Amino acid sequence: MAGRKPTVSDEEILAIFESHQDPFLSTAEVSEELDFSQQGTLKRLQSLEEDGRLQKKKAGGSLIWWLVTE
DSSP states (O other): OOSSOOSSOHHHHHHHHHHOSSSOEEHHHHHHHHTOOHHHHHHHHHHHHHTTSEEEEEETTEEEEEEOOO
């Protein structure tokens, strides 16, 4: 991944989903938890999706994300 070195691990991002009551989170919600820009958060979430750890869907004008369960 180009750009700044991540200051939060993938596991920390996934832990946000695991600890949240809702089964899915918007990019904005994750961004607030991380204190990252929405653009930076989106890149990290997309990377986790490419790795098969998250799934996404467009709902209204927002992307929502959830953990892949096996």
